[in-house]
Amino acid sequence: MKKTTLSVIPGDGIGKEIVPATLKILDTLAEIDGGIQFEYNQYPWSCEYYLEHGVMMPDDGMTKLQQSDAIYLGAVGNPKLVPDHISLWGLLIKIRRECEQVINIRPAQYIKGVKSPLAEPNDFNFLVVRENSEGEYSEVGGRIHSGSDEIAIQNAVFTRNATERTMRYAFELANKRNGQLTSATKSNGIVHSMPFWDQVFQELAGEYPDIKTQSNHIDALAAFLVSKPDQFDVIVASNLFGDILTDLGAAVMGSIGIAPAANINLNGKYPSMFEPVHGSAPDIIGQGIANPIGQLWTAKMMLDHLGLEELGGLLFRAIKETIAEGIKTKDLGGTSTMNEVINHIHAKIKSY
Ligand SMILES: NC(=O)C1=CN([C@@H]2O[C@H](COP(=O)(O)OP(=O)(O)OC[C@H]3O[C@@H](n4cnc5c(N)ncnc54)[C@H](O)[C@@H]3O)[C@@H](O)[C@H]2O)C=CC1
Ligand SMILES: CC(=O)C(=O)O
Ligand SMILES: [K+]
Numbered sequence: 001m002k003k004t005t006l007s008v009i010p011g012d013g014i015g016k017e018i019v020p021a022t023l024k025i026l027d028t029l030a031e032i033d034g035g036i037q038f039e040y041n042q043y044p045w046s047c048e049y050y051l052e053h054g055v056m057m058p059d060d061g062m063t064k065l066q067q068s069d070a071i072y073l074g075a076v077g078n079p080k081l082v083p084d085h086i087s088l089w090g091l092l093i094k095i096r097r098e099c100e101q102v103i104n105i106r107p108a109q110y111i112k113g114v115k116s117p118l119a120e121p122n123d124f125n126f127l128v129v130r131e132n133s134e135g136e137y138s139e140v141g142g143r144i145h146s147g148s149d150e151i152a153i154q155n156a157v158f159t160r161n162a163t164e165r166t167m168r169y170a171f172e173l174a175n176k177r178n179g180q181l182t183s184a185t186k187s188n189g190i191v192h193s194m195p196f197w198d199q200v201f202q203e204l205a206g207e208y209p210d211i212k213t214q215s216n217h218i219d220a221l222a223a224f225l226v227s228k229p230d231q232f233d234v235i236v237a238s239n240l241f242g243d244i245l246t247d248l249g250a251a252v253m254g255s256i257g258i259a260p261a262a263n264i265n266l267n268g269k270y271p272s273m274f275e276p277v278h279g280s281a282p283d284i285i286g287q288g289i290a291n292p293i294g295q296l297w298t299a300k301m302m303l304d305h306l307g308l309e310e311l312g313g314l315l316f317r318a319i320k321e322t323i324a325e326g327i328k329t330k331d332l333g334g335t336s337t338m339n340e341v342i343n344h345i346h347a348k349i350k351s352y
């Protein structure tokens with residue numbers, strides 16, 4: 001029996017409701033496999049933890065995470081208790097950086113039974129490769145003075161290494177998919193980093209002559225993802241642009257509650273982290289109506305990443321069948337509770 005250790009961090013808000021409730025599905029999948037067993041190390045790191053301890057995670061927390069095979073996270077943030085930049089930089093972004101999860105993969109695709117707000121969504125299926133270690137998410141800068149003299153400076157950081165690494169990953173993915181790659185830029189307004197971004201993209205495009213490439217300014221690209229999402233295959237974007245485009249991708253699918261994300265460590269030194277795109281959804285806490293699909297789809301990505309593609313496939317099949325049968329939460333226009341959706345998916349997997 002192969003033991004796979006998962007660090008489980010429910011985090012805040014609906015993360016606390018969804019994450020623990022989904023573990024039984026992983027257990028059942030492991031039983032079906034017969035050769036593996038998941039061991040969960042659950043950590044209560046959250047904004048409430050911060051209020052009690054003054055930190056989002058303890059000193060030895062990162063070492064514990066780094067010893068696991070993967071990290072399964074819900075969402076971080078409760079702005080009523082802790083300012084968002086403190087809670088996210090103390091946990092979510094800290095883990096992305098210190099576990100060197102340098103790429104963030106976020107798929108968006110048409111799912112039968114999920115009503116897209118688009119009149120004609122067609123059968124879109126695109127995947128955003130988001131730079132996950134630098135860019136606009138940067139600590140370089142500061143604030144000085146006060147009153148009308150007050151100044152805030154925030155520097156974006158674009159290194160050759162990370163830019164090239166992200167783009168190369170995207171080119172390789174495009175190679176395995178439909179051979180089409182779009183770069184999200186804004187070199188008409190941002191005069192240093194984005195022309196650099198475009199230049200690296202051009203250079204790499206020369207190495208991949210079979211990939212059809214295009215650069216779109218982020219404003220136009222945002223509009224295109226609404227007007228013709230089916231025209232896109234792989235999209236490569238900086239940290240912030242990728243963040244924004246993937247909430248948009250989620251909205252175009254039909255709900256932010258279903259979109260998954262995978263924070264990938266490429267050098268094998270540390271585990272990757274799997275979390276839904278959405279946040280802690282403070283407005284629906286405690287109602288039992290949080291959509292668990294984003295969390296379960298990211299679990300599918302985690303299984304694939306761990307080499308358990310067959311189990312990932314079963315889980316995705318159960319997710320899709322459940323939605324198609326109309327077992328959906330309120331955000332998807334349904335009347336089912338979070339637990340009803342999870343239980344239905346669980347029962348389906350047991351029946352396979
Ligand atoms: N990766 C992470 O951990 C992220 C954390 N956050 C944090 O989450 C908190 C709330 O941020 P918001 O900007 O409100 O974004 P959010 O994604 O939490 O919520 C946006 C809207 O989508 C809805 N929603 C989100 N997930 C849902 C689900 N699974 N089922 C049904 N409805 C869902 C919410 O009810 C809300 O109306 C903040 O503290 C923010 O910093 C935000 C985004 C990502
Ligand atoms: C914080 C956030 O929304 C993200 O990095 O996805
Ligand atoms: K999240």
Ligand SMILES: [Mn+2]
Pocket residue numbers: 243244247277
């Ligand atoms: Mn986001």
